[in-house]
Amino acid sequence: MNEAEFIGHISALATHAGARGLTDDVAVIEIGNETLVLTCDMVVEGVHTLPGADPADTAWKLVAVNMSDLAAKGAEPIGVMLGHMLGDGDDRFIEGLQEALEHFGVPLLGGDTTGGGPPRAWSLTAIGRATHTPVPSRTGAKPGDGLYITGPLGAAMLGFEALRDGTEEDSTAFRRPMARLPQGMALAPHVSAMMDISDGLLLDAWRMASASNATFSLQSVAVPISTSRARQADAMRWGEDFELLFTAPPSAVLLPVKAWRIGAVQPAGHSPLVLDGEPLSGPEGLGYTHDKSKD
């Protein structure tokens, strides 16, 4: 079965309210007088990494993708649990892990090591504290809300291409992605829905609109791009810049962080996503899925 079928089947087991029906990037549980936000991401050699990738970059990205999921929920990181397959370059892996943990200010709490592979696989589970409740979901966008992103797209794509093609261009944005933790915490009280862009702006906008039972109308020209407009279509299908995508009601005129308004939320129409006035026919080709080559 493919990923969508697997998630469809397994969501029948995720009956706990905190699982959010497996339609969000995180789980949310109330414990004591706190609300915890939990997320888990895996990285697999050759699937999420280029041949010859520096294990330090792999470790950084493993931390960053989880921190980005916490950021999208306005959560403050508490700690991470690592699942690690031992192998070549573990000294570099530890260096990159240390750099990322220090950068994001999150401690390693524990984990597991094992042999096996290639390919090697790593998992990271991050635990965060909600700084605002209700914790932002993907489902709250309402007609009339504005649609926003927190920063320009395309730098990770260029970094990936530089590494793939062996050019001299800067690949930092791809190798060492950021996570918008301060922005997420600042935005959480103001948004109606929020997620991180991990699989491509258009695909993730499609998903958030579907989850909210709404239609997002998006203007390409309003989307900030790190590169030339000639690559705009590609940049809107690349996710690894890990900017936040969110909706906010018209009352939120003064957002607490810099953001670009790229469209508006409309009542559900024939398609969840209208791009430059044209309803899109399906999510295919809008970004990356795990059944294909990346992430």
Add this chain to the structure above:
Amino acid sequence: MNEAEFIGHISALATHAGARGLTDDVAVIEIGNETLVLTCDMVVEGVHTLPGADPADTAWKLVAVNMSDLAAKGAEPIGVMLGHMLGDGDDRFIEGLQEALEHFGVPLLGGDTTGGGPPRAWSLTAIGRATHTPVPSRTGAKPGDGLYITGPLGAAMLGFEALRDGTEEDSTAFRRPMARLPQGMALAPHVSAMMDISDGLLLDAWRMASASNATFSLQSVAVPISTSRARQADAMRWGEDFELLFTAPPSAVLLPVKAWRIGAVQPAGHSPLVLDGEPLSGPEGLGYTHDKSKD
């Protein structure tokens, strides 16, 4: 680097008190007015599974090993996060996962799916609530305490051999291990140290004695065995029965669950472990490590 070297290096990053210096099976964090217990285990195809293993059994064991870590800390399961690599037999994987989650009474909260492999790898992170604080550790055994286990050893070994050799013997104990959750919760207020036996009684006793800076004196004849005494030495080196190993002060004369007294804690001597009066010279050959063939 091997597992011990990796953990040695990475433990420098685990400065948070809740990480317990990576010397316990779990992390312990205070959040709100609760104490959370976190554990993560990976299962890798071909490392932890036999060729042709039923994916339903793989899923069961993935859940059981994590539940056993919670059991050893007297924790009540709250939920699990799954890292899953898609592949053949995912329908059976989901069936086994469902059976295990229902058996242990723990919900699936979320996770991640990806492509990649073979070999496939899975991770599970389990979150539990401490039912007693301080949460039992490996470090609290004191001279004069008794040394106990909660049940007989050897059934998992026989089940493994039946599967490996294709005989008709019952392999359930190996395929569908239990986790001693009720026993762990009942024992937590009474023990001075506790862990689950996942890598072999002798190896895990060695580790707990070392962590406690004590010597455990263990009597073979007192160790309950599921099989003939001819296999006693092997059964004491096999971990996957997931019984609990604990120490309790002499005042704990009436333990709340059935347990076998197999030895006593002494002041630290030349070796952490004395077996039938003979100090052992090192941990080699006492159980399984991840650098070798299993778990």
